Amino acid sequence: MSEKVIKAALLGLGTVGSGVYKVLRNQKEEMPHKIGAVVEVEKILVRNLKKASAKVENPEILTNDWKTILEDESIEIVIEVMGGIEPARTYILEALNAGKHVVTANKDLVASHGQELLECAAEHNCDFLFEAAVAGGIPIIRPLKQCLAANHITEIMGIVNGTTNFILTKMTQEGMEFAQALALATELGYAEADPTADIQGLDAGRKMAIMASIAFNSRVTFDDVITEGITQISAKDIRYAKELGCVIKLLGVARNTENGIEVSVRPMLIPETHALATVNDSFNAVFLTGDAVGDAMFYGRGAGELPTASAIAGDVFDVARNIVFECTGRIGCTCYKQLPLKKADEMESRFFLRMHVSDCAGTLASIASVFGNNNVSIAQVIQKNKEGELAELVVVTSKVKEGNFNDAMMIIEGMSVVQKVSKVIRVYGD
Amino acid sequence: MSEKVIKAALLGLGTVGSGVYKVLRNQKEEMPHKIGAVVEVEKILVRNLKKASAKVENPEILTNDWKTILEDESIEIVIEVMGGIEPARTYILEALNAGKHVVTANKDLVASHGQELLECAAEHNCDFLFEAAVAGGIPIIRPLKQCLAANHITEIMGIVNGTTNFILTKMTQEGMEFAQALALATELGYAEADPTADIQGLDAGRKMAIMASIAFNSRVTFDDVITEGITQISAKDIRYAKELGCVIKLLGVARNTENGIEVSVRPMLIPETHALATVNDSFNAVFLTGDAVGDAMFYGRGAGELPTASAIAGDVFDVARNIVFECTGRIGCTCYKQLPLKKADEMESRFFLRMHVSDCAGTLASIASVFGNNNVSIAQVIQKNKEGELAELVVVTSKVKEGNFNDAMMIIEGMSVVQKVSKVIRVYGD
Numbered sequence: 001m002s003e004k005v006i007k008a009a010l011l012g013l014g015t016v017g018s019g020v021y022k023v024l025r026n027q028k029e030e031m032p033h034k035i036g037a038v039v040e041v042e043k044i045l046v047r048n049l050k051k052a053s054a055k056v057e058n059p060e061i062l063t064n065d066w067k068t069i070l071e072d073e074s075i076e077i078v079i080e081v082m083g084g085i086e087p088a089r090t091y092i093l094e095a096l097n098a099g100k101h102v103v104t105a106n107k108d109l110v111a112s113h114g115q116e117l118l119e120c121a122a123e124h125n126c127d128f129l130f131e132a133a134v135a136g137g138i139p140i141i142r143p144l145k146q147c148l149a150a151n152h153i154t155e156i157m158g159i160v161n162g163t164t165n166f167i168l169t170k171m172t173q174e175g176m177e178f179a180q181a182l183a184l185a186t187e188l189g190y191a192e193a194d195p196t197a198d199i200q201g202l203d204a205g206r207k208m209a210i211m212a213s214i215a216f217n218s219r220v221t222f223d224d225v226i227t228e229g230i231t232q233i234s235a236k237d238i239r240y241a242k243e244l245g246c247v248i249k250l251l252g253v254a255r256n257t258e259n260g261i262e263v264s265v266r267p268m269l270i271p272e273t274h275a276l277a278t279v280n281d282s283f284n285a286v287f288l289t290g291d292a293v294g295d296a297m298f299y300g301r302g303a304g305e306l307p308t309a310s311a312i313a314g315d316v317f318d319v320a321r322n323i324v325f326e327c328t329g330r331i332g333c334t335c336y337k338q339l340p341l342k343k344a345d346e347m348e349s350r351f352f353l354r355m356h357v358s359d360c361a362g363t364l365a366s367i368a369s370v371f372g373n374n375n376v377s378i379a380q381v382i383q384k385n386k387e388g389e390l391a392e393l394v395v396v397t398s399k400v401k402e403g404n405f406n407d408a409m410m411i412i413e414g415m416s417v418v419q420k421v422s423k424v425i426r427v428y429g430d
Numbered sequence: 431m432s433e434k435v436i437k438a439a440l441l442g443l444g445t446v447g448s449g450v451y452k453v454l455r456n457q458k459e460e461m462p463h464k465i466g467a468v469v470e471v472e473k474i475l476v477r478n479l480k481k482a483s484a485k486v487e488n489p490e491i492l493t494n495d496w497k498t499i500l501e502d503e504s505i506e507i508v509i510e511v512m513g514g515i516e517p518a519r520t521y522i523l524e525a526l527n528a529g530k531h532v533v534t535a536n537k538d539l540v541a542s543h544g545q546e547l548l549e550c551a552a553e554h555n556c557d558f559l560f561e562a563a564v565a566g567g568i569p570i571i572r573p574l575k576q577c578l579a580a581n582h583i584t585e586i587m588g589i590v591n592g593t594t595n596f597i598l599t600k601m602t603q604e605g606m607e608f609a610q611a612l613a614l615a616t617e618l619g620y621a622e623a624d625p626t627a628d629i630q631g632l633d634a635g636r637k638m639a640i641m642a643s644i645a646f647n648s649r650v651t652f653d654d655v656i657t658e659g660i661t662q663i664s665a666k667d668i669r670y671a672k673e674l675g676c677v678i679k680l681l682g683v684a685r686n687t688e689n690g691i692e693v694s695v696r697p698m699l700i701p702e703t704h705a706l707a708t709v710n711d712s713f714n715a716v717f718l719t720g721d722a723v724g725d726a727m728f729y730g731r732g733a734g735e736l737p738t739a740s741a742i743a744g745d746v747f748d749v750a751r752n753i754v755f756e757c758t759g760r761i762g763c764t765c766y767k768q769l770p771l772k773k774a775d776e777m778e779s780r781f782f783l784r785m786h787v788s789d790c791a792g793t794l795a796s797i798a799s800v801f802g803n804n805n806v807s808i809a810q811v812i813q814k815n816k817e818g819e820l821a822e823l824v825v826v827t828s829k830v831k832e833g834n835f836n837d838a839m840m841i842i843e844g845m846s847v848v849q850k851v852s853k854v855i856r857v858y859g860d
Contacts, residue, residue, distance in 0.1 A: 023722050026722075033764075131577060137723040138726060142573070142576055143569040143573060146747070149464055149465075150454070150456075217464075291736070292567070292736040293567040293731065293741075294731045296567065296729060297729040298726075298729075310578060313579075314578060314579050314580050325760045327757035
């Protein structure tokens with residue numbers, strides 16, 4: 001068995017970087033057998049040399065100078081785990097231009113600049129792999145590009161943000177309100193000090209852009225994704241959902257339809273019987289439908305030191321195999337189509353809406369007639385919780401055009417019998 | 431984009447073979463973009479030329495003579511979907527010896543002769559891929575060999591037989607007895623005319639042997655797998671399981687422990703809260719635990735024309751990429767360890783047992799003392815269903831050594847207060 005040594009540099013030694021360092025060390029004896037070589041971390045780029053020195057066996061491998069890595073010709077693989085757009089983007093482009101292969105977990109970057117980076121990699125016959133950028137440790141990019149490559153994927157959806165899934169799980173299982181569940185998530189380390197990117201659906205949106213691009217073979221960037229966060233979801237919404245046999249999840253949904261691609265991240269009601277409804281706490285899952293495979297789901301840890309490192313190290317092993325077999329660049333960009341985005345008006349959805357209305361005869365009839373006039377058909381109505389003169393009305397529509405629904409809502413919000421529309425949430429399914 | 435043509439031969443045109451033929455045709459326009467070549471089915475080996483001619487566009491590609499395929503040097507990939515050990519084994523060895531790459535869905539063959547076939551492939555720098563041999567369309571072999579390669583997998587388990595999962599689902603959801611559910615499965619085409627390999631756990635055992643070999647990097651053959659079928663499971667067992675918060679599934683469980691590898695397929699009680707408990711009907715799922723990734727699950731269709739073809743075509747695409755990049759044989763046998771098998775006596779499990787006992791004071795105490803004397807501790811007892819002088823006693827043990835449990839059962843079965851031990855079923859978990 002060859003003892004070829006392949007040298008790598010790690011950019012960043014935070015939570016994920018430390019995980020990669022550990023996992024590669026744990027696999028040292030296995031690597032010659034698994035990949036025909038040993039990958040050694042030769043240099044680690046950090047900001048604070050002193051702080052980082054406690055985290056590694058030999059502090060001499062630490063550096064705060066990118067150029068010493070870039071100019072070290074013995075380094076063949078760069079593992080970027082700094083996060084953020086810059087300087088990560090510049091470093092990666094420089095690495096690829098220098099003929100180094102790159103593995104990254106940087107979803108922000110791949111979701112916005114994926115095309116540029118993949119094209120640069122292709123130009124230099126380099127690998128640019130990013131399995132860890134979506135759903136952490138769960139294998140999804142490689143299964144899409146290889147195992148499921150013979151499918152036309154029509155839909156891919158997922159619970160791809162652990163923070164919000166933890167919050168919604170607590171709200172569902174323990175009746176907490178959003179603020180309380182967020183506070184708990186922060187206390188337990190599931191939410192960052194600034195949770196905006198998570199709770200507003202931006203983090204999930206980036207992951208959906210990446211997955212949709214690969215699943216549909218057509219570039220979708222983060223700007224193309226419609227995002228809506230979970231900050232407005234209340235314990236009451238969740239209770240109503242339960243009455244309807246549903247749970248509320250922050251769902252990323254990407255569809256490849258005849259009228260174009262649509263990608264969104266939104267809180268949605270999903271039937272309790274759907275496989276994704278049982279994905280709780282900080283777990284992630286991706287559910288997809290292909291013309292050959294049918295329905296398939298991938299479930300696991302979407303974040304964390306070691307799960308993310310598992311995905312990164314898997315990519316590093318693949319690069320190493322490609323180096324050994326002289327076939328780097330074997331699988332690059334798979335976006336060879338240019339499919340249009342679907343227009344917002346043409347999107348279709350079912351809607352759950354909750355409003356306070358005058359509790360008088362004829363209210364429901366007049367609301368129903370507005371919906372009817374706009375081609376919005378009603379699937380279910382719950383009327384309850386009389387509060388003085390007002391009643392709370394919950395309406396679930398059939399699948400309708402968003403444009404039609406919005407037209408109807410414009411009128412309904414102006415009706416004298418309607419005091420307030422308190423919530424509109426989409427419902428997954430037909 | 432290159433229009434390189436790679437020629438393939440299909441051995442067999444049954445359900446799966448027809449699926450492969452369809453999926454490759456559906457992907458014809460996509461292939462140049464996805465893999466840099468077009469894979470064309472040049473010849474199909476069938477037994478009955480006339481019967482098969484209705485299934486293909488151009489019947490001239492049909493042959494009943496293996497030699498015409500073997501000797502056709504233009505054919506680079508052989509796709510074996512005949513099933514069974516012979517002549518599949520001989521054909522595959524001859525193909526590999528002739529430098530042709532092989533993709534197969536043949537679990538019987540891989541579970542028994544995997545080593546021989548992989549060694550032959552390696553000798554000729556050929557690819558030998560078998561993603562479809564385990565869990566049909568669900569990507570699992572490639573994720574294990576690549577995405578999760580940087581993990582030490584400690585446990586891999588699965589519901590990997592759709593027929594038995596359909597039967598147990600009907601028994602659970604509709605209270606059917608085994609025979610009735612089997613009859614329904616046969617009627618609906620989920621069970622074959624001779625269902626032995628499914629209902630006795632043999633089919634699942636073959637898949638577990640293959641998965642364990644890859645997960646633990648040490649060869650496990652079908653003969654090493656302990657198998658037990660579901661024919662003795664009754665609707666009553668399932669009702670008791672429900673009282674205990676469990677469902678009964680035919681579970682393949684493979685563990686890599688300090689004392690060796692253990693692989694079994696058995697009906698087991700599993701808590702309703704476990705992700706595998708919600709895998710119903712003919713769906714399959716594989717659940718694994720790795721030191722880096724933590725828990726992960728893969729779910730989908732484990733059989734059927736198109737799902738199986740999805741996995742086969744994914745493998746064919748990978749071979750084609752390897753041909754284009756001149757790196758065939760890139761990932762071969764990964765069994766580089768020789769781990770021992772755990773001795774049966776040293777295996778540990780929890781047990782559910784159901785027996786009829788004399789309904790007199792002291793019965794439970796005397797049974798409990800036999801268990802206690804043999805280091806079997808009892809976790810739970812349900813006594814009910816008085817039938818004349820007899821009472822039904824359900825005991826669930828803690829995790830105990832199989833040897834100790836068997837010793838205790840030898841004594842208990844001979845006790846005068848015990849009329850009959852009607853069922854012993856293992857319970858998953860600690």
